[in-house]
Amino acid sequence: MEPYYRDDLVTIYNTDATHLAFLDDASIDLTITSPPYNLDVSYNGYKDDLPYSAYLEWVALWARALYRVSRLGGRACVNVPLDTNKGGKRAVYADYVRVFLAAGWQYQTTIVWNEQNISRRTAWGSWRKPSAPFVTAPVEMIPVFYKQRWHRPDAGKHWSIDARDFQDWSLGCWTFPGENPRRAGHPAPFPEELPRRLLLLYSYVEDVVLDPFLGSGTTCRVAKRLGRRSIGVEVDPAYCERAAAAARSEPLPGSEAIRS
Numbered sequence: 051m052e053p054y055y056r057d058d059l060v061t062i063y064n065t066d067a068t069h070l071a072f073l074d075d076a077s078i079d080l081t082i083t084s085p086p087y088n089l090d091v092s093y094n095g096y097k098d099d100l101p102y103s104a105y106l107e108w109v110a111l112w113a114r115a116l117y118r119v120s121r122l123g124g125r126a127c128v129n130v131p132l133d134t135n136k137g138g139k140r141a142v143y144a145d146y147v148r149v150f151l152a153a154g155w156q157y158q159t160t161i162v163w164n165e166q167n168i169s170r171r172t173a174w175g176s177w178r179k180p181s182a183p184f185v186t187a188p189v190e191m192i193p194v195f196y197k198q199r200w201h202r203p204d205a206g207k208h209w210s211i212d213a214r215d216f217q218d219w220s221l222g223c224w225t226f227p228g229e230n231p232r233r234a235g236h237p238a239p240f241p242e243e244l245p246r247r248l249l250l251l252y253s254y255v256e257d258v259v260l261d262p263f264l265g266s267g268t269t270c271r272v273a274k275r276l277g278r279r280s281i282g283v284e285v286d287p288a289y290c291e292r293a294a295a296a297a298r299s300e301p302l303p304g305s306e307a308i309r310s
């Protein structure tokens with residue numbers, strides 16, 4: 051398939067990521083992604099409002115596709131909500147873990163992203179009564195999965211995380227704010243800090259990184275800044291254009307910036 055955009059480090063495909071048929075088996079080292087959450091977000095070209103069981107069946111399809119394209123020891127970091135209230139309380143994170151395990155992935159850990167977003171806190175349930183109070187956690191989850199083995203050999207590879215960051219980020223509760231949708235030109239972007247930490251913690255400079263739900267292009271932009279090759283897939287041409295513009299304006303990093 052012809053890419054929508056390509057430079058020395060970034061390749062973007064404007065297509066549906068469900069089956070990833072255009073990617074080779076065992077070609078990806080690290081996936082970082084935030085899929086549509088089925089919360090009726092107004093994306094340009096995608097209806098984010100499936101019945102919940104159909105949504106999970108769709109997640110199972112791309113979780114299997116991701117498994118196929120991942121190398122042995124490949125990793126997948128999937129940013130999802132803890133739960134939702136849409137159509138009744140749903141433990142979305144727990145369902146994702148179940149679906150990914152059924153697709154063949156092994157579970158490594160979960161990073162809790164403390165987004166500190168309490169502005170959406172409007173429903174109390176039963177105010178000051180135990181009859182039906184609502185408890186909401188202002189966090190998102192990033193379960194981390196791997197294909198068959200966790201340990202990856204270092205030989206011939208380079209990496210670039212410093213001691214302080216390693217110490218801080220290996221405590222799995224991360225606190226930083228979300229991204230402003232207006233600034234990103236996308237209704238549901240994640241902030242650069244999210245892929246930045248995951249890239250530095252979980253990838254070698256020589257790795258190939260995939261984001262199958264690229265949106266405004268955050269993963270590819272940050273991967274390029276850190277000298278990693280990346281592939282982004284986005285079904286909507288307007289978001290693809292945004293992601294391509296972001297990649298184009300990101301200069302190639304100097305080698306001293308990306309290698310230990």
Ligand SMILES: C[S@@+](CC[C@H](N)C(=O)[O-])C[C@H]1O[C@@H](n2cnc3c(N)ncnc32)[C@H](O)[C@@H]1O
Nearest residue numbers: 066067086096238239240263265266268284285
């Ligand atoms: C939560 S957003 C990702 C945002 C991204 N992390 C960012 O920082 O901008 C999910 C994206 O998936 C895209 N999408 C939905 N269904 C898709 C599919 N089947 N294949 C590829 N992309 C899809 C949507 O258009 C949307 O841009």
